[in-house]
Amino acid sequence: MLKLLKYSLYNILRTRFTLLYFGFLLLATFAIYSLDHDLARVSLSLLNVVLLVVPLICIVFATVHFYNSYEFIELMLAQPVNRTTVFMSQILAVGISLSLAFMGGIGIPMLIYGGEASMIYLLFVGVMLSLVFTGLAYLASVMTRDKAKAIGITLLFWVFFSLIYDGLVLFMIYVFYDYPLENATLAMVMLNPVDLARVIMLMQLDVSALMGFTGAFFQNFFGSIRGTLISSGVLLLWILIPVYFALRVFKRKDL
Amino acid sequence: MRKFESYRLRWFPMVFGMMALLLVANAAGASSPTKHFVSEGESISEAIERAVKGDTLIIRAGYYEEHEIIIQKPLTLIGEGRPVIDAGDAGDIFLIAADSVWIEGFELKNTGFSSQNDNAAIRVFDSRYLTVEDNRIINTFFGIHLSNSQHISIRNNFLEAFEKRSHRTGNGIHLWQCDTALISANHVIGHRDGIYLEFAVMVETNRNIVENNNRYGLHFMFSHDNAYYHNEFRNNEAGVAVMYTRNVIMKYNLFEKSLGSGTYGVLLKDISNSVMKYNRIENNTTGIYMDGSNNNEIHYNLFRRNGWGIKLLTSNDGNTIEGNNFVGNTFDISTNGRLVTNSLERNYWDKYEGYDLDGDGYGDIPYRPISLYSTIVERIPSAIILWRSFMVSMLDRAERVIPSITPENMKDLKPKMRPNDIDFKPE
Numbered sequence: 001m002l003k004l005l006k007y008s009l010y011n012i013l014r015t016r017f018t019l020l021y022f023g024f025l026l027l028a029t030f031a032i033y034s035l036d037h038d039l040a041r042v043s044l045s046l047l048n049v050v051l052l053v054v055p056l057i058c059i060v061f062a063t064v065h066f067y068n069s070y071e072f073i074e075l076m077l078a079q080p081v082n083r084t085t086v087f088m089s090q091i092l093a094v095g096i097s098l099s100l101a102f103m104g105g106i107g108i109p110m111l112i113y114g115g116e117a118s119m120i121y122l123l124f125v126g127v128m129l130s131l132v133f134t135g136l137a138y139l140a141s142v143m144t145r146d147k148a149k150a151i152g153i154t155l156l157f158w159v160f161f162s163l164i165y166d167g168l169v170l171f172m173i174y175v176f177y178d179y180p181l182e183n184a185t186l187a188m189v190m191l192n193p194v195d196l197a198r199v200i201m202l203m204q205l206d207v208s209a210l211m212g213f214t215g216a217f218f219q220n221f222f223g224s225i226r227g228t229l230i231s232s233g234v235l236l237l238w239i240l241i242p243v244y245f246a247l248r249v250f251k252r253k254d255l
Numbered sequence: 256m257r258k259f260e261s262y263r264l265r266w267f268p269m270v271f272g273m274m275a276l277l278l279v280a281n282a283a284g285a286s287s288p289t290k291h292f293v294s295e296g297e298s299i300s301e302a303i304e305r306a307v308k309g310d311t312l313i314i315r316a317g318y319y320e321e322h323e324i325i326i327q328k329p330l331t332l333i334g335e336g337r338p339v340i341d342a343g344d345a346g347d348i349f350l351i352a353a354d355s356v357w358i359e360g361f362e363l364k365n366t367g368f369s370s371q372n373d374n375a376a377i378r379v380f381d382s383r384y385l386t387v388e389d390n391r392i393i394n395t396f397f398g399i400h401l402s403n404s405q406h407i408s409i410r411n412n413f414l415e416a417f418e419k420r421s422h423r424t425g426n427g428i429h430l431w432q433c434d435t436a437l438i439s440a441n442h443v444i445g446h447r448d449g450i451y452l453e454f455a456v457m458v459e460t461n462r463n464i465v466e467n468n469n470r471y472g473l474h475f476m477f478s479h480d481n482a483y484y485h486n487e488f489r490n491n492e493a494g495v496a497v498m499y500t501r502n503v504i505m506k507y508n509l510f511e512k513s514l515g516s517g518t519y520g521v522l523l524k525d526i527s528n529s530v531m532k533y534n535r536i537e538n539n540t541t542g543i544y545m546d547g548s549n550n551n552e553i554h555y556n557l558f559r560r561n562g563w564g565i566k567l568l569t570s571n572d573g574n575t576i577e578g579n580n581f582v583g584n585t586f587d588i589s590t591n592g593r594l595v596t597n598s599l600e601r602n603y604w605d606k607y608e609g610y611d612l613d614g615d616g617y618g619d620i621p622y623r624p625i626s627l628y629s630t631i632v633e634r635i636p637s638a639i640i641l642w643r644s645f646m647v648s649m650l651d652r653a654e655r656v657i658p659s660i661t662p663e664n665m666k667d668l669k670p671k672m673r674p675n676d677i678d679f680k681p682e
Contacts, residue, residue: 040560040583041605044643052645166646170638177635185637198643206642209562209585211514212540213636219515 001085004076008093011069018101021057025049025105033113040205043118046106047201050126051194052162054102055133059154062094062137067147074255087250091138091243098130118204121228125197128235132193133158135242142249161194169195182218190231193238200231299332299340300324314338314361322366326351334360337391342366342374348395349377355384366395368423375400375425376414379407387412397425398446407436416445421469421492426451430458438463448474449491452481461485471496472510483508494539496522503529507679513539516636520561523548531556533679536564542584545571554578555677562586563629569594577601580674585642586629588665595664599624603671611672622670625661627654 012018032045069090076086103123110119140153169188173181189195202210203222210222221227288309293302295317302312308328316336322345326332330353337360342348344367349358356379363376375397377387382404389411392398398414401407407430414427427443430436433455440462443449449465452458452475461484465472472488473495475481482504488495494513497503503526510520520539521531527549534556536542542561543553550573557580558564564584565576569592580603581587587604601617609618628651632639641647654661 038582038605047643048645048648162645166641166644170641170646173635173638173641181635181637185640189640195641195644199640202640202643205583206562206585206639208514208538208540208560209639209642211518212516212562213639218637223514 001089004081004085004089005093008069008072008089009097011072012065012093012097015065015068017061017065018097021061021098022101022105025102026108028053029106029109033109039114039116039119042113043116043122043201043205046119046122047198047205050106050122050129050201051198054126054129055162055194056158058098058130058133059137059158060151061098062091062134063141063150063154064147065094066090066138066141067150077255083251084247087138087247091134091246094138095131095134098134099127102126102130118201121200121204124232125200125235128232128239129193129197131239132235132242135239135246139242139246139249142246142253161192165192166195182213186218186221190234193235196231196235196238200228200235203227203231295319295338303330303332306330309355322346322348324349326356327353329353329355331357332359332361333357334362334390337362339364344368346372346374347378348375351377351379351382351385354382356382357386357388358390359386359388360390362391362393364393364395366397368396368418373397373400373425373429375429379404382407386410395425396423397429398427398443400426400429401433401436402431403433404430405434405436407433408439409437409441410439412441414441414443414446418445419469421447424469426474427465427468430455433458437461443468445469448472449488451475452478454478456480458482459484463487464489466490468492472513473497475500479503482506487511488513493517494519494522494541496524497526498522498524500525501527501529505529505531506533507681508534509537510534510542511537511539513541515540519544522546523551526551530554533677535559535679536561541566545574547571549573551575552577555675556580557582557677557679558587559583563589564624566590567597568592569596572596574598575600578671578675578677579603580677581605581624582674586626586632588624589629589633590625590662590665591633593662595662599665599667601669601671601675602667603674604667607670607672609670616672617669618672621666621668623655623658623661623666625665626651627660630660 028049032042036042073086107123136157137154141150144150189199213219288311291302291306291310291312293299293312294315299314299319299321303326306312311331314334317338319338319340320343321340322342339362340348342365344365348363358377366374366376376392376395377399379385379401384406386408387399392414394417399409409428416424418424424447426448427446428438429451431453434457436458438460442464444467446468447470449468449472455478458481464487466489468491470493472491476498478500480502485507487509490512495510513520518540520536520542522544525547529551531553532555536556537559540562542558542564544566546568547570553576555578560583562585564581564587567588567590569590574597577600582605604622604624607618607622609620611618628647
């Protein structure tokens with residue numbers, strides 16, 4: 001497993017894409033830091049990067065990488081290695097390299113310019129989102145043989161989670177605003193990893209506004225560390241479940 | 256010549272006699288105050304009984320179980336080594352109805368709760384020239400309770416109560432129908448209202464720390480011509496609420512951590528002709544909530560990390576909001592209608608995205624502080640869960656370009672490009 005992981009990481013490094021990604025994040029973060037002097041605003045700008053750019057790049061790169069290393073996977077499977085090991089080493093290699101690129105790209109400027117507590121959450125959320133979308137990319141990839149189709153599916157995932165879903169929730173809220181919606185909206189948020197990441201950050205950046213809720217359940221959720229823990233837990237499920245299904249499909253798949 | 260001398264001699268004993276008489280009168284009278292000492296085991300009430308007008312009582316360190324200590328003559332009571340007076344939940348400790356009383360250096364505790372009586376550590380009626388200084392008032396229903404009194408000084412006291420059931424808590428420093436008072440450098444924790452003023456005029460309140468109270472940190476009504484400087488109001492259950500008052504000055508105060516719905520950094524209800532300057536308003540759900548308030552100047556304050564910086568209802572008129580810094584608030588300003596009769600000028604808004612081509616330090620395009628989404632959240636509170644999503648940011652941006660729902664005239668024509676330089680702590 002470790003050996004395979006090493007080779008997979010080596011493969012990724014050779015494509016230089018993660019280095020490019022790292023460089024892009026580094027530049028963007030430096031730019032944001034030099035434009036804004038208020039740390040609160042820096043976190044906000046970075047939040048937009050984390051919520052929009054990170055999922056997109058992760059999901060597209062992971063998909064492309066899966067197809068690019070298709071032959072490598074086939075070769076490995078011809079050896080006496082089990083499928084789980086091959087698959088997991090691949091997905092871990094992608095996940096680790098993307099997370100490291102992200103942590104470096106955002107984290108290094110933070111170390112230089114300084115940050116605040118909310119930025120630690122930002123790093124955490126970014127890494128979690130990288131892993132979630134890597135998992136989703138692999139799920140989409142194992143479902144189809146066609147690379148173009150897979151990229152199409154993954155882009156759909158991205159558009160859906162970053163944009164369409166929130167539109168639907170907003171619509172729901174508007175239509176049913178006569179009803180007590182607190183718990184329903186919270187449940188809906190749980191069904192979208194991007195929203196979960198956003199809510200974790202909201203609890204850092206906008207806790208004063210969130211405390212304006214009348215519902216006791218909301219107060220409880222937002223007013224303590226519990227909300228962050230629950231959201232992080234569900235986000236973790238968002239990593240594990242797609243990977244589990246992808247693995248299941250991959251194991252039975254006729255390559 | 257002889258005649259004249261005899262005349263002088265005849266007068267001499269008379270003058271001497273009168274002088275002697277005066278001296279005697281002086282010795283018995285006010286100009287020679289006696290010191291009485293009270294030690295543990297003796298009764299403070301009895302010592303007060305024995306003392307005459309103007310005397311000083313030194314209460315020595317120790318533990319005194321007494322309540323309803325009635326003072327009806329000018330006296331100075333000084334605790335030496337902080338004597339403890341424990342009322343054992345039986346009621347008031349000092350009851351004062353006299354001018355020129357001075358209470359200093361005590362620890363007063365356990366007045367107990369009463370639904371009939373406002374039990375207080377120090378309760379004052381119809382008095383003038385009162386000083387309450389350097390006392391520790393622990394676990395009392397009301398702390399210092401004054402009514403119908405003038406020329407009062409309450410300084411350096413520490414008041415703490417522990418009752419959490421709100422109907423069983425009383426106010427820390429409570430002034431009703433008072434005139435000319437100084438409330439300075441007190442620390443009030445865990446009461447119902449930290450400082451409560453009703454019909455109290457000409458009061459200066461400065462350097463107090465009021466925190467973790469069960470209702471308001473500061474609560475006043477009909478208390479005109481008062482000034483509040485350098486106070487800190489923190490983490491009070493319902494924040495600070497001030498009502499029905501004119502000519503108030505609030506400067507250099509800190510209002511922070513008032514979290515929850517119906518909780519306000521500062522609630523201004525029917526406040527007029529008042530000034531709020533150089534205050535820091537941080538981490539509140541609502542920084543300032545203004546309703547029915549007119550002609551106030553809200554200048555050079557810092558609004559930082561509040562849910563809503565200012566909720567400015569349309570019932571307000573003629574207020575000027577100038578030179579403030581709005582930093583890191585979720586929403587800067589919200590309102591409840593389209594009517595705008597208050598002015599915004601020269602504020603710094605961290606969300607401003609304009610430019611300053613002429614380089615005068617002010618943005619060239621006006622800033623609209625009301626976000627579309629804040630009006631949606633106002634109507635549907637749970638919609639806040641979508642705040643900062645891409646979808647919502649797009650909606651907000653579109654609205655700012657072409658205002659359709661938010662009031663078109665609510666705008667800062669001269670938004671600052673850089674934060675206003677405000678000194679919050681001049682001594």
